[in-house]
Amino acid sequence: MKVVIIDDELAMHLIMRRMLAKVDEIEIVGSFQETTTAYSYLENHEVDLVFLDIRMQRENGIEFAKRLRGSHRRVKLVFVTSYKEYASAAFEVNAYDYIVKPVEQGRLHRTVLRVLSEAGT
Amino acid sequence: MKVVIIDDEKGMHIIMKRMLGKVDDVEIVGVFQETSSAYTFLMTQDVDLIFMDVNMPKESGLEFAGRLREIGRQMKIVFVTSHKEYSLPAFDVYAFDYIVKPVNQDRLYHTVKRALSEMPSAKDSVEQDLSSKRVLFSCLGGMEIRSTQNVLVKWKTSKSAELFGYLLIHKGRHVSRARIIEDMFGEMPLKNGETYLNTTVYQLRKLLDNYGLKEILHSSSSYYALDHSQVDVDFISFEEGCKRMAVVDDTCIEQALALEKRYTGDLFGDRVYPWARSEVEHLSLIYTSFTQRLCEALLIRGDTQTAIRLLMKLITRNELEEGTMMLYLRALALTKNKEALNRQYIQFEETFYRELGITPSLEVSALYRHLMSELDV
Structure with missing residues (x-):
């Protein structure tokens, strides 16, 4: 399963990579600090799952998700954020899940396993 | 897609039913005001999507969803609530969506479309239906094979029709040659029976070949079987349909009426086979009890005319059935x-x-007196 990480903090890339490395089927194909490069990557590559921060320097995660829904209806979006107040906005962009930082390993794995089990059917 | 609605307000049931009624491929299989009856229902039924309120007097929608997830149920859950503040916990129970009341028709429509697009193999099974189920084996009220062009099969011999029916009621299971000979050719010497069976199998296979179905008749030196999985067999579909509609309520009356129409007569119609007696009786009982459930739902809805028409049909079939009589x-x-x-x-x-030589049961006479006294008021 191909995964992309978008978070303006580099430390988060590291944490996510380490946690996701424990799941065999996951291949992290890209990690980005802002949405412009991420968007052009997603334009040209097949991706199954995107982990997406919300508060970022330029475009925020929700805005980006709205833009993405125009062209990439299929990709699953999981928000990873320190803020709880975007949860209902997340549903409006068809988020698959919403994880509050600090990311707990068990919570993240449940999400990933759920995606994998759906992909299998 | 099978949908369940759980909301303590009856008004919401009506609104949701009306809105969902406009979407094809949505079948509302259950509507509940609280979670415990919904739970009982969900334990025996497969459901694809649940629309659920959050704040309810007894168990909340979030708690109920958590309970379903704990026992491994993965159906999609969409919360429909007046409150925005439960959206974060909704993610924790894998909510598929979260719709804030008042429900907007377009918003709901998009959610349903999205759910439909994710249904596993929905498209595949439709395609399969079109390609393979072109042939209908119709055994209720007679015995016919029809193809898409509606061509009726002509039975060359009555025995090939009989063998066809015989293997069909065994629903794909292997039946030993010895048993077929005993049931179908028991009145002749064994040697003749064997020869007759071989000829009959040959005729039946040739006939099935006209429909490209030669290979569904399996045989070995000791058994035969007719694989019906690629074909629409009316009495098997009918029985499955009745099983699925163990409960007939207002949400599925239309489907139930369509299913009732499929029962165009008793199994094999005028062709009377001793070996089929118990199966004929079994299906007839299924039809009766299903139609009674349907009539009950029709009476609740207030469609008395349709109920009366169906009940008269039941009475013609069996004028001594007290359940029918009471309805x-x-x-x-x-x-x-x-x-x-x-x-x-x-x-x-x-x-x-x-x-x-007896009078109707006390239950019937009591009901009669009760109904009469109500009309007197």
Whole structure:
């Protein structure tokens, strides 16, 4: 399963990579600090799952998700954020899940396993 | 896609049903005001999507969703609530969506479309239906094979029709040659029976070949089997349909009416086979009890005319069935026709006495008196 990480903090890339490395089927194909490069990557590559921060320097995660829904209806979006107040906005962009930082390993794995089990059917 | 609605407000049931009614491929299989009856229902039924309120007097929608996830149920859950603040915990129970009341038709429509697009193999099974289920084996009220062009099969011999029916009621299971010979050719010497069976199998296979179905008749030196999985067999579909509709309520009356129409007569119609007796009886009982459930739902809905039409059909089939009788009396009472009610009851009494030498049960007579006294008021 191909995964992309978008978070303006580099430390988060590291944490996510380490946690996701424990799941065999996951291949992290890209990690980005802002949405412009991420968007052009997603334009040209097949991706199954995107982990997406919300508060970022330029475009925020929700805005980006709205833009993405125009062209990439299929990709699953999981928000990873320190803020709880975007949860209902997340549903409006068809988020698959919403994880509050600090990311707990068990919570993240449940999400990933759920995606994998759906992909299998 | 099978959908369930759980909301403590009945008004929401109506709104949701109306909105979902406009979407094809959505079948509302259950509507509940609280979670415990929904739970009982979900334990025996497969459901694809649940629309659920959050704040309810007893268990909340979030708690109920958590309970479903704990036991491994993965159906999609969409919360429909007036409160925004539960959206974060909704993610923790894998909510598929979260719709804030008042429900906007477009918003709901998009959610349903999205759910439909994710249904596993929905498209595949439709395609399969089109490609393979072109042939209909129709055994209710007669015995026919029809193809897409509606061409009827001509049975060359009555025995090939009989073998066809025989293997069909065994629903794909292996049946030993010895048993077929005993059941179908028992009246002739064994040697002749064997030869006759071989000829009959040959005729049947040739006939199936006309429909490209030669290979569904499996055979070995000791058994035969007819694989019906690629074909629409009316009595098997009918029985499965009745099983699926163990509960007939307002949400599925239309489907139930369509299913009732499929029962175009008893199994194999005028062709009477001793080996089929128990199966004919079994299906007839299934039809009766299913139609009674349907009539019950029709009476609740207030569609007395349709109920009466179906009940008269049931009475023609068996005029001594008390369940049918009671429904019929209730239907007549709803039309406020006291005279008809009275006349019908007396007729029931006479039939019972003539056929069985007894009077109708206390339950029937009590119902009759109750209905009469209600009409007096």
